[in-house]
Amino acid sequence: MTRVSRxxxxxxxxxKKCHYMDCQGGxxxxxxxxxxxxxxxxxxxxxxxxxxxxxxxxxxxRQLLMRFEEQRLxxxxxxxxxEELQRRLEGYERGR
Ligand SMILES: [Zn+2]
Numbered sequence: 001m002t003r004v005s006r007x008x009x010x011x012x013x014x015x016k017k018c019h020y021m022d023c024q025g026g027x028x029x030x031x032x033x034x035x036x037x038x039x040x041x042x043x044x045x046x047x048x049x050x051x052x053x054x055x056x057x058x059x060x061x062r063q064l065l066m067r068f069e070e071q072r073l074x075x076x077x078x079x080x081x082x083e084e085l086q087r088r089l090e091g092y093e094r095g096r
Contacts, residue, residue, distance in 0.1 A: 014049035015063055 018041035022028050026045035027035045037043025042054040
């Protein structure tokens, strides 16, 4: 693997839900009710938003981890903000 392709997979890409109409989160119900992986999204339930094509599993996992990390950071910031508001409110109530 070259350095360029490694870096490209770390770029944030837009994902969207698989557009195949029978795909449910990456699974397709076949005859006799058996489940199989959707061929459009490789059984992942997500495709590249630009091309509509499946991404390699590794890339999808990286993309999801990136979002997970962003959300974790956002929750952390919201908690800090909430604590700051709580401190201010307590200061205000003590001051009365
Ligand atoms: Zn699919």
